[in-house]
Amino acid sequence: MLPQRSPDPYTTIEVADPLETLRVRISLWLLPLGALAALAAWGLSVTADKLSLPDKYLLLPIATGFLALEVYLWRNPQSIRWVWQVALSLIAVYEIVSLYYEAAYKLHQRDGITPAVLWFPMVFLMAFNLLNRRQALRFSLTYLGLGLLAGGIGLLASPSLNATSINTALQFTLSNIAYLSLLYMFAFLRRHYAQMHQLAHTDALTNLTNRRAMQLKLDNELERARRYNRPFALVLADIDHFKKVNDTYGHSVGDQVLREVAGRLAQHLRDSDSLARWGGEEFLILAPETDLHQAQLLARRLLEAIGESPISGVPVTLSLGVACYRQGDTVAAMLSRADEAMYRAKAGGRNQVVLEEQLEDVIIPAHTTLEP
Structure with a gap:
């Protein structure tokens, strides 16, 4: 439930x-x-x-x-x-x-x-x-x-x-x-x-917005932010060790995990937020009118919602990266910062939130290879 x-x-x-x-x-x-x-x-x-x-x-x-x-x-x-x-x-x-x-x-x-x-x-x-x-x-x-x-x-x-x-x-x-x-x-x-x-414009498995449709929303939100100088945030979430879930429990359980994660994330978003399945086990949240502190609170709530109980008997955690709009930003630049922050969350032990402002404080060797 x-x-x-x-x-x-x-x-x-x-x-x-x-x-x-x-x-x-x-x-x-x-x-x-x-x-x-x-x-x-x-x-x-x-x-x-x-x-x-x-x-x-x-x-x-x-x-x-x-x-x-x-x-x-x-x-x-x-x-x-x-x-x-x-x-x-x-x-x-x-x-x-x-x-x-x-x-x-x-x-x-x-x-x-x-x-x-x-x-x-x-x-x-x-x-x-x-x-x-x-x-x-x-x-x-x-x-x-x-x-x-x-x-x-x-x-x-x-x-x-x-x-x-x-x-x-x-x-x-x-x-x-x-x-x-x-x-x-x-x-x-x-x-x-x-x-x-x-x-x-809908992902068939999770019934969420797919990448194509989210890209349009990102472009529109960026245009609004530039015109009215309003903040917005991106939260990129990746399911930790998802390959092990598929290998250990089978793809049917993996699909159920994706659907349940999508449902739990959606439960903790506002009507103005947008949630998309961004990749295989990646989800992207677009949060209008949201600064970095508010986005951090949102990301922590999402982290708690996923980790509070197992899904289909499988303990599931997320690694989340957060980026916010800066003057003169592009969608690609914001996504890159959110992706880098999420990468640092995985490198730092997974099951955590990393903000873009923390990127300069954490140094990870370029050759480091991480599991999904």
Whole structure:
């Protein structure tokens, strides 16, 4: 059983999901824009004396609802998906009522449909971009079904039907089914791409980030550190005597040791930290907003977490090297210092942490050969 996650003595800024942050920023613009559009449509229709019943009774409540959601989202950005479920429901009610009104009272009088109904398929696009795939599909199918039902009832209630109005209704139905089908296909492809991306950036044995993906994170963190002059640390951890584990207990036990070590390390990291399988029995931790002292505390906690109990009956220890960002640093230079510190930890007896600042204090002959 993995050890329970205990409070961390080192504190840093947590890194938010960038996609969710983007959704919040876009929503904070779209909601007042939607309110403005509803108010403009209401005002212009009143001025032109062409205010329809749906516009008369729904546009002002929709504008008020959008503004209320704007205020709520500003105070509760974590509720972004709930906010958009409510916002899309308001739009859907308006579109469905407008569709019924158009079919019942206006369609037989002219060719084509009103501008309000032209926005009907836009709700599909918004749903698939702002909700997850299953939520978007359920919402869109319900919305389309209710819309077609309202339109059908409206046609039956219409004073007269002609070939033009029937053709308009048919084209509207088929085009919206096509829109929804294509959007679902694109959403499926996006999910498939996400799965392929995860497979390409995940270690198959430990399910950790692999070296390729960690390299991208390192480059991004280095760029952030250079731009904002913020600290970050690298901790390179290597399982001691891992070759003996494989030779003595077999590769199946060795694989289990790797998985368990990965799990224990992950248990003692923050959400903002990144853990990767860097090599065969090497793990790399990227710790943003972390100075050398904080990184030392982190490394010691990881050392204790691994050594506190055997894994599959095998006593396991780590050698850890720690390096922190310096002005003008490169990823290669930081990795080299962390690797050298880890090498010194092994040379000094293993099962210990060595900081980069200790490198000048320890001299090891260049010909020294160490076991893994």
